[in-house]
Amino acid sequence: MYEIIEGFLEAARLIVTLDADVMAIALRSILISLTATVLGTVIAVPLGAAIYFGAFPGRRGLINLIQTLYALPTVVVGLLIFLLISRVGPFGFVRLLFTPTAMVIAQMVLILPIMTGLTISALSGVDPVLRDALRSLGATRLQFFANVMKEARFAILAAVAVGFGRAISEVGAAILVGGNIMASSFASSTRVLTTAISLETSMGNISESIALGIILLIIALGVNLVITAIQHR
Amino acid sequence: MYEIIEGFLEAARLIVTLDADVMAIALRSILISLTATVLGTVIAVPLGAAIYFGAFPGRRGLINLIQTLYALPTVVVGLLIFLLISRVGPFGFVRLLFTPTAMVIAQMVLILPIMTGLTISALSGVDPVLRDALRSLGATRLQFFANVMKEARFAILAAVAVGFGRAISEVGAAILVGGNIMASSFASSTRVLTTAISLETSMGNISESIALGIILLIIALGVNLVITAIQHR
């Protein structure tokens, strides 16, 4: 158990000394996962809206499929992306493997189902009378969506929080397509907090792992406070 | 890309031949994750209700904390449980490490924050007038909770779906506290679909990994269909 306490002390030490490596890793985590979350939101929210408001055959089935994809293991996502972008894959020529960009793509794919699903839930929470009111007030399709979204903003931002949490905490895809590289330049490196934790753990450095975990949670807390602030605006 | 097609074929083969190893692994996945989800629900739903309806100082902060814990990496959860139940840990005497029970505990801990958070969201979706109506009709505390829950059942079951998806798809904690053991007896083994996928991947067997991923998704689909059926009852 003393490893946990040690973990806290180590986390404090890493933070106050602004350990360069750790700061770089943390910053990279933030950048990659935030980008993935933003892109995920940009895709999932309109997608969720289209599914929720759409009336097409198989809609029910599609929603079930999305809910099923909540269980998509990160390693499988990593593998699929890997197959696509590895040198012999169809997008191999872009040379994305082992880059932060690849990690962004993988995380985005990973969080799409849950963000889309939660968007659908969020929208179904909006009072039908308000939806009628918007239509009745002469909203175009776009205005209608924008305003329903605005009514559901609380729940949609909660979905964003879930997406970010899932993105920054996942490791399977990050390690497969990122490679957990610690290079001498920031841009070439792909080590993020989770892959670093994984590495430290595999080396038996439990306190270091916990310290990194604590740093990760501090970052998540910061992002959540921002989301909460937006929700309550 | 042919690995994906091969993965599908392999999945089909494993399923139709009822491959004994794979069936055992799949069954273990289902048992462990379902148990974790049920236990998680049993804890998270009342907890979420207590937080949502409670009026105590720091409530806002607690909700923020829960949302932050969405980002708890599975490896960190695994480590913490590991430290608690390893032979030298405070609960070492129970000898839980590398048992399915340990995996259930780890997955349950992992999904608690998100299930609690989504329960809170689900409850806040219930019309306040209905809550007033329940109080006014003379509901005891318990009756009140039970009935608000009933009104929010759709969203709460969605939270259960999210919890199950997260539990069955996580690998970091499962491998740390379960150990991915393949022993000759069912009960001593701790290999589940995700840890098997991870292993196959580390061995470079991409098609096999994808096949196992497909089997996992089929299981998740089944569970989701059951949840949907309950929702629409």
Place this chain on the structure above:
Amino acid sequence: TTTDPVSGEKQQLRIATTTSLYDTKLLDHLTPIFEEKYNAEVLIVSAGTGKALEYGQRGDVDVMMVHDRAREDTFLADGYGTNRRVFAYNYFVLVGPESDPAGVKNVTPEAAFTAIREKGLTGNSSVIFVSRGDASGTHSKEQAIWKAAGFNYSTEVKGSGDWYQEAGTGMGATLEMANEKEAYTLSDIGTYLAYKGDLDLVTIVDEGDILLNVYGAMQINQEKFPDVNSTVAKDWVNFLISDDVQKEIASFGVDKYGQPLFYAAQNDWEKIGVTEAEVKNPIA
């Protein structure tokens, strides 16, 4: 031709390495020296042997560093790799609980394995062997020892009883598991030393030719993957077998563990059973 050490644009070298080698931090120790000397940036991806080979087979890396002779040979024969050089070696160790329930301390590896299997099969549950079970270099070595001891691995060992458990994880986790279960396991010396402080396991058998662990490095074949960076890859392999680096390797870890983690391959090619060219001749 070698990389021009003064040219402006840094070249990137991508290396896939087996986890156990990476975790010793030997490469972290060597890369800054290389980077400065060749104005290159080294990107190291560590993975299980199988996955590392997969990266190589798809042309995603420039250099492959593993420790599984048999699979390396196949890799070379299939034309994915070329120009293998051997740069280091050490020994695997059989570790187990201090009580040594199978009573195999300091016997030959083959004898130890035989005894462990026999005791395990009697149902005496205090004898357990934990295998990596992940097709890693270490796992390959373990299978080789079973074979040398006269057993058919897949029928007589694997799945023959609860005494034989496949961890299916990395070396560190496998050691943790063996420690928890008071079991025997085969480990590379580097990882064992790194974990030793946290473990109650002790070395049971550490001698025997079959425990030899040979580390090789090879280029990915440019003929198969035209855009791999073969120049800097060649530089890296040659760097590893250069005299200076061989000395670095031989002394690495002494300050921390009181004993070296690796032996330089340069002068022991006979002992480790490879050709002289493989340890000495730089790639042209």
Place this chain on the structure above:
Amino acid sequence: MIELEGVRKEFDGKSVLAGVIGRIEEGEIFAVIGPSGSGKSTLLRLIDLLDTPTGGEIRIKGIDIHAERERSLTIRRMMGMVFQKPAVFNTTVSENIAVGLRFRGADRGKIREKVEEALDMVGLTGYGERRARTLSGGEMQRVALARAMVIEPEILLLDEPTANLDPVSVATIEDLVVRINRDLGTTIVFSTHDMYQGQRLAHRIGVLMKGGFAQVGTPREVFTLPATREVARFVGIENIVDGVVVGENGASVVDAGGVRVRAGRLPGPGEEVSLCIRSEDLRIAPADAARAHPGKNALPGTVTAVVPRGPFSRVAVDCGVPLSSVLTWKRVDDLDLREGSRVVVSFSPESVHAVRRD
């Protein structure tokens, strides 16, 4: 302007509207009245394109609005609607009212000005910055009205717009509705369960019953000459007496279980009719002071109840048939009416409206 042609609507196979036929003219104020659950809200929602009819056509300016889906935005923008269940967007009151204007791309200055004006008109000056969700029921309803009003639609659909309001606010809103209709020529269709509101505001009233309009007419027609017994009862005619037309001295009278009632216009003898007599048209006099008016109905009876009702009292009298009249309290006191008082109830044949029963 709005033509309803055989409009049908079913929910899960249960028919709610079964072929509504009607026509609402441009610039008209048209009230839809009818029992709870008769389909008033459903009809308004169909007109506002919020729901699709199971059958029939709704035409606005000759266009079958449910057929031309590509034009639905244009058509919908001609209309504004206030819903029965007041629902507001989770933002400020001003923002709520501005929504429709924003949709139409109005500029900020104009929006602010119009919103202020609208707040003023519905009596919510100074409420602009309040969060709409915390408003009282009546306040919300007024916000919803302002929201529909500011876009100055050609057609305003109001679903029980004053259901949650006190009489003073109701008067404000009614004035507003009349003003909008008069000043802007807006066609207004509203549903109400307040009979008198229908009468105060509407040019014409449609009585929705059993899936269709049982009667459409001016307030006066609907209230004095109801088309059916059900309409009569619904519009609050308290005295409905069933009888059979018989001949008497060459004229037709109605025999209601022995009591003979003279009526203005009657179908031929033998027809079964219901006689509708408004309470206000009955005069009650003490039995002794009653003078016989030739040609007038004068039925002796006994007071069975005196019930205060509004600023009046309802006096029920048993004259063989039950009849009741409405008198001011003062008059009740003057006549000293109480249970058991012997009185004579008189009313002219012209105030008796006979409807055929079937």
Place this chain on the structure above:
Amino acid sequence: MIELEGVRKEFDGKSVLAGVIGRIEEGEIFAVIGPSGSGKSTLLRLIDLLDTPTGGEIRIKGIDIHAERERSLTIRRMMGMVFQKPAVFNTTVSENIAVGLRFRGADRGKIREKVEEALDMVGLTGYGERRARTLSGGEMQRVALARAMVIEPEILLLDEPTANLDPVSVATIEDLVVRINRDLGTTIVFSTHDMYQGQRLAHRIGVLMKGGFAQVGTPREVFTLPATREVARFVGIENIVDGVVVGENGASVVDAGGVRVRAGRLPGPGEEVSLCIRSEDLRIAPADAARAHPGKNALPGTVTAVVPRGPFSRVAVDCGVPLSSVLTWKRVDDLDLREGSRVVVSFSPESVHAVRRD
């Protein structure tokens, strides 16, 4: 039974109730009327323990209900409430009505029986298996009423229980309320914006205005002897004439800008008063046919408007002060009243109620 002692309620620092004082007796039907936003709903919610007062005490049977939190379930179970915004649980109509009984552990047979009975009483027989969410506004309101009723509470709190109902349903519900009160002795507190409903049902009425009861009294008191000018306006007294008391021939009369009005009881000379005269108490006669009644007010004037209103017409006359009366259509026709007609408006001093202005 229910005592309100200085009940205060603020929302975000904005005072809604500022010290309400009142007392509702056991077995009484008490109506709360007042303008939209005056705090009617707030007051009922406070009584039902759904919200906490900022100050003051609410006592039921002598118990300060907000002080004794451990007894709140018992206290709450004495009451049933119907909310202004009808909201139903997402299940069948029967299940909705059964909720309260289930909470009290009633057995299945009894529940079924009571639910059927309640459905019947609110006019929804046969609706039991319908999904409550698909009901019309009025139907939902009746379900909510049935839901509160079946538990047979000692106190029934109704927040505008008939706001969404048509007159026929309103009559059904009102009969029901009266019956519950009479048969079970239930104390009933209801808010309404329908003045007449207040009068029809209530034993006493409280007029909630500006944070407190401006007046509490029997319907007759409130409607004929309003305590303030605001109450007078609110209860629909159309003729409110401001003036000053002056002496005339030893008696007191009111001078309203030159027009002199006799009144029954007046404060001393010099006092500023508002005279309240109900429209129904004004008589309108053609100018030529008018006879002078000694001691009666008789003001000559000109008709300025004839507005149909309900079964009556409102006739506005300018007599120096604006006055208006309500006449049946028939009478308007008989007198041939139209804009510009010269008439005399007469009324007795007793029908003039004077309130002090301040």
